[in-house]
Amino acid sequence: MHQNSVSEFTIRRLPLYLHVLEQFKNEGRASFSATELSRTLGIYHTLVRKDLNVAGLKGRPRVGHMVDEAILQLKSYLGWDRVLNALLIGAGNLARALLGYREMSLTGIRIAALIDCDPAKIGSELCGLTIFSPDDIPRLKREFGIEAGIITTPAETAQAAADRLIAAGITTLWNFTLPVLQTPESTVVEHTHFFSNMAIVTYKHKQANQQSMEATQ
Amino acid sequence: MHQNSVSEFTIRRLPLYLHVLEQFKNEGRASFSATELSRTLGIYHTLVRKDLNVAGLKGRPRVGHMVDEAILQLKSYLGWDRVLNALLIGAGNLARALLGYREMSLTGIRIAALIDCDPAKIGSELCGLTIFSPDDIPRLKREFGIEAGIITTPAETAQAAADRLIAAGITTLWNFTLPVLQTPESTVVEHTHFFSNMAIVTYKHKQANQQSMEATQ
């Protein structure tokens, strides 16, 4: 397992395969071919095969892969076959959205506790979870076996939030706020930046409109 | 402007530069060098220069770039210097999070109207915006000059939502739900898939832990 060489691009595609396979399963299908997956998702068939191979899936010529087996294997490869307790810091609207996100349970990520630095919020509840103070992070980590932190604070407090999580020994972070977080080399940080998404939306929209305007001239 | 060749990777990095430049501006700085940006963000300096060039920025040797000028130019290049009216479909928690997302205004994207297909929600308000029926999409499009659609419905209704937006002539979509949307070639679709982010979180977490376990053996 010393292949640090698995591409992030591959990892990001695996949930897409999983999604289609769950659909196949619901349709009562027992097997599938990489070619089908490829067509459904618009991903080159060789790439699908390589990705499946990386995830440890072995297909049989002429038969393809078994749906159930593939789902289990993909989940296991991604680490979705175990619970990952997470602590969410920043109990705002995005927190509520994540707490209400049904599909999250598929990934094993479980928001076990909420943190906010607003004294007015501490002690109150959001979606059935009590909101704690940042001072409680170390205790909550021990109590709930927290392994990951989700940062949904406003941008101003994001670095401080990250610092406190890291100080408590939490080494895996999922950050929704500040584009740049200073973290030690060993910390795993995944960013979900709406900014970059919005840049694509506005840029491509502009481009598409310019093109159509040029075309009609 | 016939360069369809600008990479999406470049576009996604531009908001990061913008973010750092806003900080520089707040610190009262007048100029900056690509080298500084490069160090702050951990992006190779030549890459930063290329990106800035693509966005139409011209620096001066020995001087660098002017902060204010660069901010304006980046915003203009991304299309963040004009309002883009959007219609959001799926008035749930994620909708509330996006409506409360202060930084959205920087991008010019404005959620002008809300849609939901739940009769219980239609007519009520969310964050000061009235929730309309999917049947109102064409009218709202005309009324508000809607150019983009944001899809935050549950996965089951996402394709239907996309179909209705497209049928109304909305050609730019930002989708938070289903991993695969069937859309015409000409439609611009940007996906924000938490699933892919979560896959990275769990996979890397697992890897990091395996490695440390191996190391201690």
Next chain:
DNA sequence: TAGATTGTTAATCGATTAACAATC
């Protein structure tokens, strides 16, 4: 001027695509 900085051209690296061999 000298040197800091830009911007360009070439080299590398890795992801995707294409071609082909293997197998049930």
Next chain:
DNA sequence: TAGATTGTTAATCGATTAACAATC
């Protein structure tokens, strides 16, 4: 068997990195 499908190896393409020339 023939052919559908897998999986591997080679080619292409494009993003990043490195080297270097230009300039105030």
